[in-house]
Amino acid sequence: MSTLGQRLDEATRGLPAPLAVVDLDALDANATDLVRRACGVPIRVASKSVRVRHVLDAMLARPGFAGVMAFSLREALWLVEQGVTDVLVGYPTVDTGALHDLAADERAARAITLMVDDVAQVVIAQRAAGPGAHPLRVCLDVDASLRLDLGPLSTHIGVRRSPVHTPQQAADLARALADRDGIDVRGVMFYEAQVAGLPDSGPLIRAAKRASVADLARRRSRVVDAVHQVLGRQLELVNSGGSGSIESSAADPVVTEVTAGSGLFVPTLFDGYRAFAPRPAAFFGLDVVRVPAPGYATAFGGGYVASGPSSRSRLPRPVEPHGLALTSREGAGEVQTPLRGSGADKLDVGDRVWFRHAKAGEVMERFDAVHLVRGTVVERTVPTYRGDGRTFG
Incomplete structure (x- = not known):
């Protein structure tokens, strides 16, 4: 069975990143x-x-x-x-x-x-x-x-x-x-x-x-x-x-x-609840643009930090492929996001990395469209509030 990352990769192949999807x-x-x-x-x-x-x-x-x-x-x-x-x-x-x-x-x-x-x-x-x-x-x-x-x-x-x-x-x-x-x-x-x-x-x-x-x-x-x-x-x-x-x-x-x-x-801030089993449904994808050293890879964009107290809990989290983490020195960057860990050695320039945001709706302010994915197919691409020309926050 294909992993989440493989499904999203296949569904969005040919679509430019950064991009947002909903499973x-x-x-x-x-x-x-x-x-x-x-x-x-x-x-x-x-x-x-x-x-x-x-x-x-x-x-x-x-x-x-x-x-x-x-x-x-x-x-x-x-x-x-x-x-x-x-x-x-x-x-x-x-x-x-x-x-x-x-x-x-x-x-x-x-x-x-x-x-x-x-x-x-x-x-x-x-x-x-x-x-x-x-x-x-x-x-x-x-x-x-x-x-x-x-x-x-x-x-x-x-x-x-x-x-x-x-x-x-x-x-x-x-x-x-x-x-x-x-x-x-x-x-x-x-x-x-x-x-x-x-x-x-x-x-x-x-x-x-x-x-x-x-x-x-x-x-x-x-x-x-x-x-x-x-x-x-x-x-x-x-x-x-x-x-x-x-x-x-x-x-x-x-x-x-x-x-x-x-x-x-179900953003990352909701992972620790006992009341329900989290099923993450919203993701954003970034493309690897360089591999600066063994154990490191750099993705384009990604500085989508959530509101609230300034802490690591508000940073986006790389989830696919596994074995990736933000670096403590740079975190999620405005133009580039360095990643480190065992998963970085498996990444090549042009590969896609999938992230989850810390809060649910805020990430949609960063995109004018979101791709609705079922299985390995984009069923529909629809505008976000921003894509509708509406920003209210």
Whole structure:
């Protein structure tokens, strides 16, 4: 049986590198597994982790997936133009031009829900919208981090995201927004980054994740109930989770939907999870342009470093052929990427090396097209967001 590298080599022979590919068999298997893990709870696709409109459309056409979580309001407006009917913007925005366009477009205003955690964000949105605007739909972003009150050793585990943490804070924000004309509070969102985005790399981390899941299971229902009491009606959406925490979020009866994106492509940051078996689906290929010394080979391009803390975990990883590693002195280079290891002695000028990125969607910003491979055949070549002339980050 041919190796992954051999399959990708055969499928892309004659195509110029650097190039990006998605293995459709792995993508399909990952999508099926996400639906299984969600146990009937609809999955909202995180576009930030995909950034290929064709793949987003393909996921939305599958049973078990419903709606998109966008990372930009301008992106959300564009997706609605392309026919997406349900877009939750995952982050607050103060883009007054995009807010004006949203409020002026009845179809967009019905399809898009803004994320807020501060009245000031809504004040900006309403000023941008102007008089006679269509109502704006909003979702409250509730901080899902774990806060341990240990006296002088009190600690915060998770990202510093929303200032809204307690049921009372959520109720106060809901009340302030409900009193404003033209604002429709649709629901609440909880993103537990310290669970969904943190690999199971050790006993302390696993213990922190268990404690966070237990805390959130208690607090999430209290927040939902507090907001419900203020609004006097049930919430339309309670969003939670990510690719690494689908099971715990979907198990909570108050959750109406979960979000996943990275679990489709499975970048290297998701290799250490126990919740699911990683099936890498997205790769990029570089061509060897020189062999400077025994045990070394140099590929053209490759400086696709992921966002986040500056560490080796954010660097791309050579995976095919085996026995290759980045050099500590140069890492992944803007124009050239030196490789070393036992696999380098088997490489000749013109050979292709396949890499995985540390984060799922970011690598697609580097390419204007992605080749969709099944077996040893490119079934289709489709534009990325960049290829569609759209950059939102």
